[in-house]
Amino acid sequence: QVQLVESGGGLVQPGGSLRLSCAASGSIFSVDGMRWYRQAPGKQRELVAAISGGSTIYADSVKGRFTISGDHAKRTVSLQMNSLKPEDTAVYYCHMYALASARQYWGQGTQVTVSS
Secondary structure, eight states, rough: OEEEEEOOEEEEEOOOOOEEEEEEEEEEEOOOEEEEEEEEEEEEOEEEEEEEEEEEEOTTTTTTTEEEETTTTTTTTEEESOOGGGOOEEEEEEEEETTTTTTEEEEEOOOEEEEE
């Protein structure tokens, strides 16, 4: 089965940077879109950034600080996070979907903690 493996999370000081990466393995499928979500304690999961084709979107809270990039053929997606703030602290989840097969996949989540 398809598995999404995430890496790059950790503890960083405010103003620091982290780069999250996600790669899919397993059955071959066509990826139509890739996304990063996050969920902070006591809050709902929110979309952080998404890439589909040549288009990208970002949550207002991360615009100008985060950059999503990906390779649909290689089924990899990354999230470069700069100027991190304590409010960015959350579990970050990688997500990929394939429209043709109506399938979607989630990573297990990686913890990002921004604290001094």
